[in-house]
Amino acid sequence: MLILLRDRVGLAILFIMPMVLIFVMTLIQDSAFKSLNEKGIPILFVDDDKDSLGIAIGQGLKNSELCSFHDSINGKPASADEVKKAVADGGFLVGIIVPKGATEAIRKNVSSLVQQTLGTDSVLSAGATKKMSDSVEISIFIDPITKKSFLTSVTSSLREFISVIKTKIMFKTFSDQLAEIIPDKKTTTSSVFEKTQIIKYKEVYASKDIGEIVPNAVQHNVPAWTIFAMFFIVLPLAGSMVKEKNEGSIFRLHTMPSSFLLLINGKIVVYVLVCLIQFILMLSVGLYFLPLLGLPTLVLGNSIAGIIIVTLATAFAATGYGVMVGTMATTEQQGAIMGALSILLFSAIGGVWVPTYVMPQTMRHLSAFSPLNWSLNSFYELFLRGGSVHSILPDSMKLVVFFFVTMSIASVVNRIKRKI
Numbered sequence: 579m580l581i582l583l584r585d586r587v588g589l590a591i592l593f594i595m596p597m598v599l600i601f602v603m604t605l606i607q608d609s610a611f612k613s614l615n616e617k618g619i620p621i622l623f624v625d626d627d628k629d630s631l632g633i634a635i636g637q638g639l640k641n642s643e644l645c646s647f648h649d650s651i652n653g654k655p656a657s658a659d660e661v662k663k664a665v666a667d668g669g670f671l672v673g674i675i676v677p678k679g680a681t682e683a684i685r686k687n688v689s690s691l692v693q694q695t696l697g698t699d700s701v702l703s704a705g706a707t708k709k710m711s712d713s714v715e716i717s718i719f720i721d722p723i724t725k726k727s728f729l730t731s732v733t734s735s736l737r738e739f740i741s742v743i744k745t746k747i748m749f750k751t752f753s754d755q756l757a758e759i760i761p762d763k764k765t766t767t768s769s770v771f772e773k774t775q776i777i778k779y780k781e782v783y784a785s786k787d788i789g790e791i792v793p794n795a796v797q798h799n800v801p802a803w804t805i806f807a808m809f810f811i812v813l814p815l816a817g818s819m820v821k822e823k824n825e826g827s828i829f830r831l832h833t834m835p836s837s838f839l840l841l842i843n844g845k846i847v848v849y850v851l852v853c854l855i856q857f858i859l860m861l862s863v864g865l866y867f868l869p870l871l872g873l874p875t876l877v878l879g880n881s882i883a884g885i886i887i888v889t890l891a892t893a894f895a896a897t898g899y900g901v902m903v904g905t906m907a908t909t910e911q912q913g914a915i916m917g918a919l920s921i922l923l924f925s926a927i928g929g930v931w932v933p934t935y936v937m938p939q940t941m942r943h944l945s946a947f948s949p950l951n952w953s954l955n956s957f958y959e960l961f962l963r964g965g966s967v968h969s970i971l972p973d974s975m976k977l978v979v980f981f982f983v984t985m986s987i988a989s990v991v992n993r994i995k996r997k998i
Contacts, residue, residue, distance in 0.1 A: 592807075596803060603795075603799050604799040605795075605873075620670045621670060622664055623649045623676075624674070624675045627678060644731055644732070648670065651664055658717075673719035675716065680716070681747075685747050795873065800876050802954055805925075805950050805957075807860065809950060813913070813914055816903040816907055817904075820908070850893045854889065879960040879965065883967050888973075888977075891953070898983075898988075900917070906988075927941060928945055929945055952976045
């Protein structure tokens, strides 16, 4: 404890730098998580149709959380010729042009189909029928950096708007044809259709007990980088152990009639306390400081006991790994390189840098072997899914087992080195 307190630079690295890291990474990834939630795609829209289809698509895009709707450039209404250039210059991710006469083309085709169905179209020949087409060519200009998922979302929305308009036109045409056959019919099918929405959608995130929690950069970054900081104590812990070897103090400790694990308990207690302090500081960033920057507040879930268990398990796992690295390393350079690279690797495959659900299938399988992933999954279970102590016990037990395994390895390595 005294050695650690005397190293003020080391303390700053342990406590202040991880807090700065959360600030920076959360701010950087905030827009990325909004993109993953498919919100806020900047779209430039031009309606040359000026009819039902163009109006419906425009209103639908305006009211959709999918996109940030724009129909002008520098305050002036956008033209079809300007859309491609605006998208190519990076001002918008997607540009959409509804051509002139699009609604009329659908209307004519639907009218033809209705007349054929009711047998009232005696003039339309088979050849003319083949020439009829309900295809409406809506031009979509795409920035090359746009994700495929964005484009799929946009085209799906456009197909939905076109389908709704086509159905409305079909109902109206049927209604008009029926009105000619039954003149006294007062209520038209189209008027009923206009007021009816058979299917509605409600999006609910599947979390237990605590309602709808939307995944965002704060919910990911605060636990992720807290775990990263806790495991990064491998550097000062391994460094102090190597320094003891170089100074010879470790040999004096070995002359005492006690086991290696008893001698190392001092370091374990101190660095577990360091991890707990790190956790409290990082949690305060998500609860109090990030909201000041306009970011969401961290949601802790409904199980404080679960948070305590996961935090303690993570702290012991991180400390055990640091002791193992410090025991195996023979120089400070070895300890620093071995510790830093291994933690970076564990964090990369464990979902700290990017969530595992956006990784390839192979990497998702590998992430199951990362202790940082076990801890992160437990915090996800608590913070996002509203889990309880029972739901985080499997991963917490893995972390505890990891602690005992690393301490056993450290003890065996120490025994071998003492014999040498």
